[in-house]
Amino acid sequence: MTLVLTEPLAQQSPRKLSVLNTLSGVWLAVVGIAALTPGLISGVDPEVLHPERVLLPPGEGGLLGTDQYGRGVYDLLIHGARTAVTIGVAATALAVLVGGLIGLLAGYSGGLIDAVVGRCLDLMLSLPGVLLALVITAAAGASVGVLIISVATVFVAGFARLMRSQVLATRDRLYVEAARSVGLSHLRILTRHVLPNAFAPVVVLATIAVGEAILVAASLSFLGLGPKLAVPDWGQLLASGQPYIQQSWWVSTFPGIALSLTVVAVSLLGDRLRDQIDG
Amino acid sequence: MPIRRRLGIIAFPAAAALAVLSGCSAQSSGSAAEATPAPGGSLTYAVSTAFGSFDPNVTASVVDARVLRQVYDSLVDLDAEGTVQPWLASAWEVSDDGLTYTFTLREDVTFQDGTAFDAEAVCYNFDRITDPATKSLYAVSLIGPYDSCSAKDPATAVVTLKNAYTPFLTNLSTPFLGMVSPTAAEASGLADFGSNPVGSGPFRFASYRPNSDVVLERNPGYNWAPESAEHQGEAYLEQLTFQIIADATVRLGSLRNGDVQAADDVPAQQVSTVKQDSSLSYLEQTQSGATYQLFFNTERPGLDDPAVRSALVKAMDLDSAVKATYFGAYQRAAAPLAPGTIGYDESVSSGLSYNAQAAADELTAAGWIPGADGVREKDGQRLELTYMGPSPNYDNRQELAEFLVQNLKDVGVGVDLELLPSAQAFAMMEANTFDIATTSFVAVDPDILSTLYSSGSIFNFSRTKAFDEDLNQAQTLPAGAEREALYAQIQAEAISGAYSVPVYQLVYRVATSTAVRDIGFDPAAYPKFHDTYLAQ
């Protein structure tokens, strides 16, 4: 996955912008509620199978139809949201933390350490992240924890590189030199000057990474490398509906739409954040 | 060692072997206007699973056998009624003690490399199978107590067994005991013969791209088809290609697009659509052998009690599960043996019925009382079972398992469904840490029950030793009513003792374009293309 920062999607008229932002905000709120308290918007226990109602189309089988186990696709999407959100957010947080520390260390200490870390980052960036995640999950076995770690590795190098460049940029500014000459501790310089400056770009990159992380996790789930769950996550639901797609398109189609909308919404949110931060 | 693995990969999901009976002519639907067979044309037949080896003496794979059947002929043929008929052997005699088989061979047969088929070749085949260096996975088990073979004259081969073994003759009809050319087998060596097969069948090998396709071409001069064939002489098709397309949707899509002319393993959920499609014909053939069954491991805590096992059988709504999973494309199985197999008796499962309330009551009566979280307990032991299911999802068996797991949970049984690839499944079988396992086998002789219930078999998932004596006796009894009655009794006891419960009946399902005519099937549902032609 290549993370490319480009100009925000909507430099359109402010009104259109706000409509889009509102819509994505609403969608993210729904996903958030689904992840936190699915029972609030779907009163059905998605773990109960209904052999008498398998593969019913939308309408007859509830809002979005039923899957091959007779469960409502709507209920599955609601109850499966937690996995997508957890993995997306946790993997990104982990990547920010680890990548950030690496970047900080390298940028701040400079010299040999910086050179070695820089080489390693190049290396990680040259290996397709999805492939690395695939190898880790295949080797370590599928669980939510492993999935989070393997998805996080995809983004660690990106954050490390960003953080390093931020540190270098800040360090080069005179005021750090000045601060040091005044005798401030390293920790103080870090927390007072370096981190606040790095915060904005990291947050922007992180919103993009959350979307990407959800997609990478869904890909792994689709390939059968997802964790074993009572309620399938979106990727698994999509994959399990694939054999039925010709007759029962709804099982695979709706999880894909849910995934895409979430990623779009997150990325719009990121754009907006950047606009605000950039002033 | 890779060989061992391969057994795991193939025998587990699809299973291998062969039995008796069923129709040569499969049920067919779709428009099939009258046409006259005409030679020529090529047919591409899409199969779902990659091939392993085309050495019949080595492989155990049902998928390989679909190719083997076209390249190799067998000594005998099994007709639709389950009677052994002549093929490369025109006649045979069995001694009264069942130890000596004297085969009279056809003298007009040559292998595809020009080597003459004679008694020496027959004996070479048997000796090659039993040579440990061959590492035969399956063929060696089909000839059981084989001792020796001698060529009395070019047209007479005498086979001696160490002890009487009735399945021997029926098993000879399977593709796995197809006759290989001794010259070619020697020239290629063990490593290469599997990808350069030479037999005497209606089609000869042309090329093979692993994971992609195998191309066969008409064997010129072929004139020794068995009686069951519609015509004598060469096959009609000039070329026959087996194309591997793993994904079912894509496989059928390719058929509709005209990329291939036939596709097998039609998914259950597509059967009704295919039947209604006027541009397609649908063929199906019940596979002889053992039905898909669910076994309870009697060596595990809780399941050592027959009352518990019997309650679990009652707890599972098998009819609903089979219906929801297969949409009517598969029927509930009535017995461990499939219809059309010698010894099939549908009455063996009478009395089996779904009754969740009775199941719960019986579990309580057996001392298993629901605990705080609803899972039953007895003497501090929780009733939690490990259900070993297949991965990848072969034949919707994961869906089926999920429905049954829910039934079991409903009566207070904790179930951990482990969907395992064959390698891990074998590890779990060896560790004996599973409680419920499932399997099915394609076979021609009822002796397949030995694989399911004899204590020496790794597929004896119930780990029972109760049937060893009966199974051994049934192997030696001559074909006939007494033997069949014994097999019926074994099946009835396996069900009444709740060692296993029959779930569904395997059916081989093929969709073809309407131009494709006369694909035949043997009782194990291996397709036969000798009579196949393309209508103009």
Added chain:
Amino acid sequence: MGYLIARRILAGIPTLLGVTLVVFLILRLVPGDPVAGLLSGGPATPELVAGLRAQFGLDQPLPVQYLSFLGDALQGDLGTSYATGQSVTSMISGQLLPTVQLAFAAALLSTVAGIGLGVLAAAVRNSFTDGLIRVFSVLGTAMPTFWIGLMLILVVSFQFRMLPATGSDGFQRLILPAVALAVPAIGVMTRLVRANVLEVLGENFVTALHAKGLSYRTILLRHVLRNAVLPAVTVAGLQIGGLLAGAVVVETVFARQGLGNLILQAITRNDYPVLQGVVIVIGALVVLVNIVVDLVYGAVDPRIRSSLAGR
């Protein structure tokens, strides 16, 4: 120039070594005995396990294992498959071409379509078309490739019966997978090119050209394009790594031959030598592509060439 090429290739070597080391370590350090998977179907006596470990060199210390693997790899030998007993090198070389074709077809498609759409969007900035293109580019990057593939099969192959849904042979069968794989890359490329074009349009020399009386069209096609598109070519090269990895996923959807097929089989069978081999080969391809991109970029942009050569 020759010096430059040699320099670049030499610089790629440590990266490649790092890739082999990372993959090797991941597969060795995670829990689970690779031999366990081999023993399915027979009794696992300690002697048998020890014999197998010795046969595959797993009884050696890790550094020794790695060095011997590296030594063999240098001679083109990536080991032996646990599952099939075949040489990993020959298994991979048999499946390499379809995957590379797919990735490059997608790269080509995304570059051409991305530049076209990006320039168009910038040229008609803030129009309805621009909005449409931008929505597509955002949606494109948000949709999982396997889902795009499924939807393409559903609509194009099944609904309209226009293109085959399956297989690896021929150009026709390359179209749908390449499109599915390219859509996210097109999205990225479109946004990038559009932004670049707008940026260049705002630069002084454009204003100067405009003042000279050149038409908007001429300025855009003759002058802006060149400056705006070059960075996009670099990104295209960088995307090939992601596309190769993405091909693994897309191949599954289209039941296509290739490394994806191979790697998934290897995963179900715990076939570590194959898994390791495929990842290393893809890593090597990515390193190679990056070198080529650098060189091409250097060739077209004299500033970069001089700055590199001058060092």
